[in-house]
Amino acid sequence: MTTDSPRGLPPQLDIDGAIATITLRRPDVANRLELSDLEQLRQQLAEVDAAPGVLVLRLRGTGRHFCSGFNIGEVGGSEAGARFEALAAALEAARPVTIAILNGGVYGGATDLALACDFRLGAPGCEMFVPAARLGLLFYRGGLERYVSRLGLGMAKRVLLAADKLDAQQMLDCGFLDKLLPDSAALEAEAGRLGGELAGMAPLALLGMKKHLNRIAAGQLDAGDIARDIALADASEDLAEGAQAWRERRAPRFHGR
CATH class of the missing domain: 1.10.12 (Lyase 2-enoyl-coa Hydratase; Chain  A, domain 2)
Incomplete structure (x- = not known):
């Protein structure tokens, strides 16, 4: 699906030599994911996995936010949780080394997409927040496992049970971010440097x-x-x-x- 909608455009895949980039393109709604986006992202991951020359995959968002997770209005009756879990699992299992470029807010299930990546880079405007318990949504198994294995049980409970909002420094301190850059320009530079270094391995x-x-x-x-x-x-x-x-x-x- 590549048509316009009032909520923006579907994700775009670009491949430049050994580096692929998937860009989320719904900035007016904080790059939230629609049901059709989940399938398109899985197809894009499959395309990248099938390209032997691609060694690095970068995931990024346009505008002020990285991603606000799945469209809450579509939750229920659509097996959205299972589809989102399958997407996160496919991202974690992606053949290339993956880099999440976190240029702003990371909310809901998007936090798990970032955790599924091999590296997470952020800028001072980053923050993360998971309102699942406030919405009556029980996070899927794969996401719970990633939270505990990546951040530890205590931090997983803070984010998922208490719905604590973490700022960029807290994201770095708890291990969610691998590196916190001083500004957006430095974030872009580091994403380019790390991607280039990995592509040369x-x-x-x-x-x-x-x-x-x-x-x-x-x-x-x-x-x-x-x-x-x-x-x-x-x-x-x-x-x-x-x-x-x-x-x-x-x-x-x-x-x-």
Whole structure:
């Protein structure tokens, strides 16, 4: 779906070499997600996963906010919770390394989309708030698990049960943000720098470690699969190139093989 609506435009995917960017484009409603957006985002994630040259995926919002989660008016009778959970799970399992660029408010289920990313960068205007308990909404299992595993049980209870609103510094202090930049220009610069650094890594090592780190965190490590990935990386041309570049004190040129 790519047509205009009174609530803005659906998410847009752009791929530039090794870096893909998904942009949420409903700034007038704090980039809230409609039911159709959930399916489009999953299709975009599938497209990125199927593009072997993409090593980094950035998720961002337009305007003053990152995202306000799912359209509350659509909750109930639409299996929205299950669809949102499936989207967050797909984002966490995405093949590329993911970066959430948090340019403003992060509300409701959008907090879990950010937690599903590998890195979260923010600016001073960031804040997060989850009103689920005030709305009678029981957060889905995957989101509860991410909150506890990423932020700890105490902070999960503060945000989800007490509905505490956290400002940018508190988001950094509790570990929600990996880095807090001084302003929006610095946020953009850091997002570009980190994306470029990641895109320059050896693909077999970078993506393999991302996959297995997430599996370890979830208690789902597959011993055979990690052994195969290690063997593949050990026998790769990239490892030889990396060692040669280190000796020659130059930037390596990786090809993912």
